Amino acid sequence: VGWVVMVGMVLAGIGVMTGLLDRQRMGFHVLTVLGVTVGLQLLILTGGGLAWLVRGRFSRGLGFVPECLGWLAGKLGKAGGGGRLEWWRNVRADGGRAWAALGWNLLRLSQAGAVMFSAGLMAGLLGCLWFMEVGFFWESTTPEWMAKRIDEVCGFLSAPWSWVLPGWRPDAGTIAGTRWGAVPRAGIFANAAGWYRFLFAAIFFWALLPRLALWGFALWRERRALGGMDFQAKRHGKLWRELMGTRRRDVGAAALDGVLVLDVGGTGLRRDDLRGFLLRRLRVNPGEWFTVGVWDGKGEAAAERSIGNAPAGVVLLAEGWALSPPRMTALHRQIRGLAGAEVMIYFLVVNAGDDGGPMGVKAEEQGIWRDFVDGLRDAAAEVFFYEEEEAA
Structure with a gap:
């Protein structure tokens, strides 16, 4: 089941990336691509981190969430009859390190899926570049203001690698040369290299790498919790x-x-x-x-x-x-x-x-x-x- 899910996440990433391709213009809207591949994942990570920090205050009100997770885990585990949720309720009732180990295990599995999804995004972008002629563009009703914001976003996102690979950050000329309607259509293809390198690096550093680090941290915490179990619960x-x-x-x-x-x-x-x-x-x-x-x-x-x-x-x-x-x-x-x-x-x-x-x-x-x-x-x-x- 695990490998099937991982392959499914890779295929999902490929499908999302190819779905972002504008077939009529044969190009990627760079702001949409950044929003879906990087911005959305950072938003999910931030929301998850905040939820973890305030989990004690809202745990009773969100009691349906563990129940839903238990139902899903029972489905994946092919548990039959009333035992589909019984084991989940038992672990919740026992609490302690068993519940902690299960929580870290679920986090590890979710991050493994997110890593595979990010890898699928990169594979989808690479496939479009290899097998199709695609370009990159952006458009706005306020182009001057938007061009400055895009430059600022690119500068922030490229901070982890721009000091080693300065060419992997779109400069002002690349940004201006890929504005839809301001330059000949061929411009979005001529400046493609400046964008796809940046997008590859942005997905890797801001989507795949944080998930990989969180996966490793969850694996470490899960093993610590399992190693510390005393098997002294009531059951x-x-x-x-x-x-x-x-x-x-x-x-x-x-x-x-x-x-x-x-x-x-x-x-x-x-x-x-x-x-x-x-x-x-x-x-x-x-x-x-x-x-x-x-x-x-x-x-x-x-x-x-x-x-x-x-x-x-x-x-x-x-x-x-x-x-x-x-x-x-x-x-x-x-x-x-x-x-x-x-x-x-x-x-x-x-x-x-x-x-x-x-x-x-x-x-x-x-x-x-x-x-x-x-x-x-x-x-x-x-x-x-x-x-x-x-x-x-």
Whole structure:
């Protein structure tokens, strides 16, 4: 599909250039050619750059644009049925580097097409010069004013190469000699060399080269985004559990001693009531046991020492109904800052019964906690739910 699109863009460029040829006069109107081949592309680049700068402010109002792009990508990808847009919505929902990589990929593909289109423009102009006798002209109701403006535009556009190839810039004589109606018709053919060299260089420097540079930049950013993906989105966590089953929870062959247990909010659950569950399911043996709310400065120093003596990691004990995402996120962030990225964090969700003993967690609460933990995007964090049948 990619090569077909690229060939199609080249043919489109050739078609546009040959379509700009005035068949009756057998010549190119230089202002029209510059406007279509250079001016329009610069306008698109400028508009795209401005849209990228203000994308955050108008992203909600332009939500239909990603949907349209997703539909088009699904068409090109030949996805069938409901999956045509599902993958696109999943990547949008995950966000992060996956969404960034897809965005840079689309930009890279669009710029590759634009490069091929510009190459087609140059090929179309070359073909007209080779196989037909064509000239170049311009016309205006205010010729003197227009001649000055054309000279200024030519001077600006030829700045990248005129210091090396001064002959590739139309001079005042060439501009005056190609005004339609002011000179014999043969003049537009006699001065053709002064214009086609300029047009070739202008398309290359102002249409093809910027697109090629943007293509390279998008390729670099796409690879950076792909290389930085951590595959810790919510869907990845769910897929991991489906693939691994119960092994997701059996984190070791033998129980590790010295796990630090932090009773978040004070559940009142007793160590002895949960020790067996921790040994069987998490494969860890509880060491120190603290009740925490929101850490203060003094608590951080004590926790740092405790985490250093907890080789099996940290267990955050909480009740199913008591999830406070801001508080739990802050606690998770503080533990990561103290313990590092490799220490395992176990979210153990248990409900306390009327007698103070542990109880199972409702299915609805389990779903909420799984979504929260998966949303942390932490490869060394997992959630476990107390199951009453295992407490015997």
